[in-house]
Amino acid sequence: xxxxxxxxxxxxxxxxxxxxxxxxxxxxxxxxxxxxxxxxxxxxxxxxxxxxxxxxxxxxxxxxxxxxxxxxxxxxxxxxxxxxxxxxxxxxxxxxxxxxxxxxxxxxxxxxxxxxxxxxxxxxxxxxxxxxxxxxxxxxxxxxxxxxxxxxxxxxxxxxxxxxxxxxxxxxxxxxxxxxxxxxxxxxxxxxxxxxxxxxxxxxxxxxxxxxxxxxxxxxxxxxxxxxxxxxxxxxxxxxxxxxxxxxxxxxxxxxxxxxxxxxxxxxxxxxxxxxxxxxxxxxxxxxxxxxxxxx
Numbered sequence: 001x002x003x004x005x006x007x008x009x010x011x012x013x014x015x016x017x018x019x020x021x022x023x024x025x026x027x028x029x030x031x032x033x034x035x036x037x038x039x040x041x042x043x044x045x046x047x048x049x050x051x052x053x054x055x056x057x058x059x060x061x062x063x064x065x066x067x068x069x070x071x072x073x074x075x076x077x078x079x080x081x082x083x084x085x086x087x088x089x090x091x092x093x094x095x096x097x098x099x100x101x102x103x104x105x106x107x108x109x110x111x112x113x114x115x116x117x118x119x120x121x122x123x124x125x126x127x128x129x130x131x132x133x134x135x136x137x138x139x140x141x142x143x144x145x146x147x148x149x150x151x152x153x154x155x156x157x158x159x160x161x162x163x164x165x166x167x168x169x170x171x172x173x174x175x176x177x178x179x180x181x182x183x184x185x186x187x188x189x190x191x192x193x194x195x196x197x198x199x200x201x202x203x204x205x206x207x208x209x210x211x212x213x214x215x216x217x218x219x220x221x222x223x224x225x226x227x228x229x230x231x232x233x234x235x236x237x238x239x240x241x242x243x244x245x246x247x248x249x250x251x252x253x254x255x256x257x258x259x260x261x262x263x264x265x266x267x268x269x270x271x272x273x274x275x276x277x278x279x280x281x282x283x284x285x286x287x288x289x290x291x292x293x294x295x296x
Contacts, residue, residue: 022141023228027178030227035255037234038268041248042261045235050264057097057107058279062163065111065202066130066147067092069161072119073129085115099277106284113285114163114202126159127151133185139225146182149190156194158182165283167201167208174210180220183212203283 033040042050068088075084089112098104128149135142148159158179162168173179179197187194199208237247256262256271258279263269275281 019138022136023139023232024141024143025224025228025231026142027144027181029231030177030224033231034227036251036259037248038245038250038265039259039261040231041244042264045238045248050261052260053263053273054276055096056258056279057099057103057277058164060094060097061107061111061280064089064093065115065163066161068111068115069118069122069147070130072122073126077124080119082116082119085119086112089115097276098280099275103277103280103284106286107280109287110203110283110285111163114205117205118200118202123150127156127190128186131186133182133189135185135188137221137225140228142181142185142224144178144182144185146186149182149186151192152196154192155196156183156186156190156192157196157198158186158194159198159200162199162201163203164201165203165279167204167206168199169208170210173197173199173208174212174216177220177224179210180212180217181224184217184221 029040029044032043068085068091071088071092072080072084075088089108093108095104098107126148128146130145130147131149132143132145133149134144146158147161150157150159160176160179160182174197176197176199179199183194183197195212197210197212200206201208234247238244250256250265250267252267252271254271256265256268257274259265259268261268262271262273
C-alpha cells in the first residue's frame with residue numbers, strides 16, 4: 001500500500017464544534033516521513049525504538065562544529081578571536097564514528113581551519129543563536145531550532161550552518177523546508193519581516209542565499225500541511241488496526257545504506273551498508289610537518 005492509499009479516519013474533536021487538533025511538526029519529522037515512512041515510524045512512533053546502528057562520523061563532525069559556533073557567543077566579546085577556536089572545538093568535540101584516530105585528528109584539524117576562517121565573518125551579536133521558533137496555522141503547530149537569526153537593516157535573516165562535502169546552491173536554500181519554516185515562524189515570533197535565508201558552508205566559506213516571497217512561503221506551508229495531513233491519516237489508520245508496515249512502508253534506495261535503522265528493516269538490509277566514516281573519508285587535513293601533533 002502506498003502512502004497515498006492509506007485509509008483515512010478523521011481525527012475527531014473531543015466535543016462537537018471544537019476544532020481538530022493541530023499536527024505538531026518539525027523539519028526533521030517532515031523530512032523523515034517524506035524520505036521513508038518506515039524510518040519515521042521507527043524514530044517517532046515505535047516504543048521501544050528499534051536499536052540503532054553505529055554512530056556516523058559526519059554527524060559527529062556536524063555536531064562538534066555547531067557546538068563550537070554556539071559557544072562562541074558565550075565568550076566575552078574581548079575573547080572572541082581565532083585563538084579561541086581550538087579550545088571551543090576541543091571542548092565540544094564528538095569522537096564517535098571515525099575510522100581510526102588518524103582520521104579523527106585529520107577531521108579535527110580540518111574543522112578548526114574552517115572555524116578559524118568563519119568566525120571572522122560572524123556578527124557581533126545576532127538576534128538568536130540556536131533559537132527555537134514556533135508558529136501555527138489552521139493545520140500544523142510547527143517548531144524548530146534555527147542555527148542563527150541575524151537582524152540586518154530591520155529585517156530578520158535565518159542562517160543555517162553546513163559541513164557536508166558539497167557546497168549547497170541558491171536552489172538548495174530556496175527549496176529548503178527547514179529554512180522556510182524557520183523564516184515563517186521567526187517572522188511571527190519577532191514581528192519583523194523575514195525573507196532572506198542563507199546556507200553557510202563552512203568547508204568552502206561560501207554562502208547560498210535566497211529571497212523568499214510571500215507566495216513561495218505560502219506554497220511551502222501548504223505542502224507541509226499536506227504532509228501533516230498524511231501523517232495524521234497514517235497514525236489514525238494504525239490506531240484503527242491497520243497493518244503498521246503497510247501504513248508506514250519502506251522506500252528502499254541508496255539512502256538505506258545510511259539509515260540508523262537498517263538492521264531492523266528487512267527491505268533496507270538488502271541495500272549495502274555504508275561505513276560509519278564514509279562521508280568524511282578523504283576530507284582530513286594532514287598534520288603540518290613543522291608543527292606538533294594536535295591533541296584534543
